Amino acid sequence: xxxxxxxxxxxxLIAHGIDKIWMVPGExxxxxxxxxxxxxxxxxxxxxxxxxxxxxxVADGRMRGGRAGVLLVSRGPGLANAMVALxxxxxxxxxxxxxxxxxxxxxxxxxxxxxxNYAKLLADVTKDVIEVxxxxxxSESIARAFHLAESGTPGPVAVILPEDIFDELSEVAxxxxxxxxxxxxxAQDLDQLAGMLAKAERPLIWVGGAxxxxxxxxxxxxxxxxxxxxxxxxxTHRRPQLFDASHPNxxxxxxxxxxxxxxxxxxxxxxxxxxxxxxxxxxxxxYTFPMAPDPQLPLVHVWPDxxxxxxxxxxxxxxxxxxxxxxxxxxxxxxxxxxxxxxxxVAGLNRIHNKLMAAEWEPTPDGVNFAAIAxxxxxxxxxxAIVTSDAGNFSSFIHRYIGFRPGQNFLSSVVGAMGxxxxxxxxxxxxxxxxxxxxxxxxxxxxMSGNEIATxxxxxxxxxxxxxxxxxxGTIGMHHEVRYPNRPYENAVRLTNPDFxxxxxxxxxxxxxxxxxxxxxxxxxxxxxxxxxxxxxxVHTSAIQMSAWRRQxxxxxxx
Numbered sequence: 001x002x003x004x005x006x007x008x009x010x011x012x013l014i015a016h017g018i019d020k021i022w023m024v025p026g027e028x029x030x031x032x033x034x035x036x037x038x039x040x041x042x043x044x045x046x047x048x049x050x051x052x053x054x055x056x057x058v059a060d061g062r063m064r065g066g067r068a069g070v071l072l073v074s075r076g077p078g079l080a081n082a083m084v085a086l087x088x089x090x091x092x093x094x095x096x097x098x099x100x101x102x103x104x105x106x107x108x109x110x111x112x113x114x115x116x117n118y119a120k121l122l123a124d125v126t127k128d129v130i131e132v133x134x135x136x137x138x139s140e141s142i143a144r145a146f147h148l149a150e151s152g153t154p155g156p157v158a159v160i161l162p163e164d165i166f167d168e169l170s171e172v173a174x175x176x177x178x179x180x181x182x183x184x185x186x187a188q189d190l191d192q193l194a195g196m197l198a199k200a201e202r203p204l205i206w207v208g209g210a211x212x213x214x215x216x217x218x219x220x221x222x223x224x225x226x227x228x229x230x231x232x233x234x235x236t237h238r239r240p241q242l243f244d245a246s247h248p249n250x251x252x253x254x255x256x257x258x259x260x261x262x263x264x265x266x267x268x269x270x271x272x273x274x275x276x277x278x279x280x281x282x283x284x285x286x287y288t289f290p291m292a293p294d295p296q297l298p299l300v301h302v303w304p305d306x307x308x309x310x311x312x313x314x315x316x317x318x319x320x321x322x323x324x325x326x327x328x329x330x331x332x333x334x335x336x337x338x339x340x341x342x343x344x345x346v347a348g349l350n351r352i353h354n355k356l357m358a359a360e361w362e363p364t365p366d367g368v369n370f371a372a373i374a375x376x377x378x379x380x381x382x383x384x385a386i387v388t389s390d391a392g393n394f395s396s397f398i399h400r401y402i403g404f405r406p407g408q409n410f411l412s413s414v415v416g417a418m419g420x421x422x423x424x425x426x427x428x429x430x431x432x433x434x435x436x437x438x439x440x441x442x443x444x445x446x447x448m449s450g451n452e453i454a455t456x457x458x459x460x461x462x463x464x465x466x467x468x469x470x471x472x473x474g475t476i477g478m479h480h481e482v483r484y485p486n487r488p489y490e491n492a493v494r495l496t497n498p499d500f501x502x503x504x505x506x507x508x509x510x511x512x513x514x515x516x517x518x519x520x521x522x523x524x525x526x527x528x529x530x531x532x533x534x535x536x537x538x539v540h541t542s543a544i545q546m547s548a549w550r551r552q553x554x555x556x557x558x559x
Contacts, residue, residue, distance in 0.1 A: 005138045006035035006166035009099075011174045012142040014041050018070050021099075022057040022427070024050050024081075026074020028101025028114075031166020033072075045430065045459065047423075050078050052452040054085020054098075055420045056427035059388070059411045061095045063431050066213035068095035068149040068157075075101045076114025079121075084417050086125045086156045091415035093209050093278060095154040097145045098126075104164040105133060118160050127155040133162065135170045143175035151181055152305035153278075183304050185321040190329050192317055193273075193300055197229060198336040200271035202345045206254050207243060208236035208277030209414070210304055210323050218324040219406040223247065225327055230339040232346045234266075235404075237282045238389075238414040245357070245403030251349040252356070255399050256282040259549055262352050263289060273300045276323030279313060282414075287312075302326050357403060363517065364542035370397045370468050371548060372517050373539055376524040377438065377466060378402035385436040386428040388412060390421030390445035393475045394468035394541070396548035398440055419448035422465060426452050426534075429461035436464070436528075443469040443497050453507045456534045464527050465504075465536045470543040471495050478546040481553075504536035514539045 047053035061069030089096040103112040119129045130141045145157040232251025235242040252262045301315040309318035361371035374397040389395045389412040413420040425439035473493040480489035501511030514523040
């Protein structure tokens with residue numbers, strides 16, 4: 001029986017388990033949205049900006065266990081607005097399928113309204129650009145896009161759909177989803193890894209993005225491995241939920257600009273196992289630990305894509321496999337008989353970790369030290385809370401003062417794009433109604449994508465948004481001070497802000513203001529008591545306390 005291509009595409013999305021599409025309406029794909037009105041299995045989430053919709057789709061993919069989220073945008077300006085989310089998905093290794101409208105096929109090459117060559121435009125921020133110019137390939141292209149987005153190193157794949165293709169008729173069957181393909185470690189590589197771990201006296205285990213969607217069983221196996229083999233485990237940048245921060249085998253958070261006390265101790269290691277960690281410049285402390293291209297210590301790199309292992313760092317052992325399979329394989333072996341020799345090494349790293357996480361901070365005369373906020377929020381996070389963060393120095397307080405654990409989820413732009421925090425929290429609340437969704441955002445990022453509070457109101461979502469307002473782009477101010485000491489920079493970073501609590505109330509959300517540290521406990525308690533609508537907590541934050549580790553004019557304390 002003949003169906004429109006729009007209907008075939010809708011059924012193809014359903015076949016791939018898609019129940020939500022994050023979008024901003026556009027005329028270039030009306031044939032698809034018309035077909036989707038007849039498929040109640042799929043909810044169209046109408047957002048206020050393509051950048052916000054893109055961040056929501058990225059977050060949705062991570063919350064769905066590493067299955068691609070879907071973003072639907074119109075051609076030209078619509079896709080251009082969404083580029084920040086594609087950049088995030090590409091660098092963060094997050095699966096994303098982007099459906100983008102295009103001009104009619106008869107107008108290709110004429111510079112028709114909003115026409116662009118998407119193969120050129122998206123070449124450096126997608127894994128592939130699939131142009132659907134033949135009716136018979138429409139459903140096949142959807143299957144290919146999901147397969148590519150979710151395989152190997154996950155990432156964004158764009159499917160370009162000309163406006164005139166949706167109403168054409170076809171009898172082509174809906175293409176079935178393609179089974180996920182997994183790499184597997186060779187037996188001799190596992191033997192070598194086990195031998196290296198058994199020999200090492202001061203190993204480090206870094207766990208990162210390829211475990212970000214791991215289930216409870218996998219994270220439980222990771223804990224068992226740490227305990228039985230006596231190994232210190234360190235979650236990497238923006239992946240704090242992968243190991244219990246209160247566990248004695250927690251080896252310290254390996255984020256951006258690790259405190260000198262911790263990184264100096266880590267540099268005494270005699271083996272580094274990057275287990276599902278891509279090892280970016282942020283994690284490697286600007287390619288100094290490990291050193292690129294030749295690390296200063298033996299490196300084992302486990303990642304599910306052969307193209308990534310050895311691309312930047314020369315590993316002593318590269319294993320192309322899912323890290324969960326490597327964990328299981330090691331657990332199936334007997335732990336080293338002398339694993340206890342590492343007890344002092346693990347305990348030493350853990351002592352430093354606990355010292356750095358201590359709930360201690362100094363008062364600040366120019367506003368609330370954001371440490372007080374992070375500590376108070378941490379007390380109220382549910383075991384299954386979803387926390388999101390925008391980019392900015394305020395996020396350093398989250399990672400210093402909140403001890404995450406498996407069962408919770410942390411969503412952010414690992415590559416550091418501003419504007420991710422609020423949309424990701426809105427998506428988390430829409431995807432998981434009734435579950436805590438808490439966003440941390442700065443006064444710079446909030447006005448980039450905070451309009452998605454309107455989307456939260458429309459769909460009954462109730463995220464808690466914690467806003468740090470120090471009236472400047474604080475991270476950039478810190479970099480100015482570090483790079484050009486004793487030079488003025490205020491005019492390059494200063495912001496004039498509205499009353500954000502009043503701004504929140506205009507949307508219909510709750511607005512709370514915190515001006516002083518004495519108001520923190522009551523203000524945060526009030527925010528967490530709001531269950532039925534979004535709440536914005538406007539915190540007037542210190543600019544002197546530039547990050548969790550640095551004050552204005554103080555010596556640098558991170559590595």
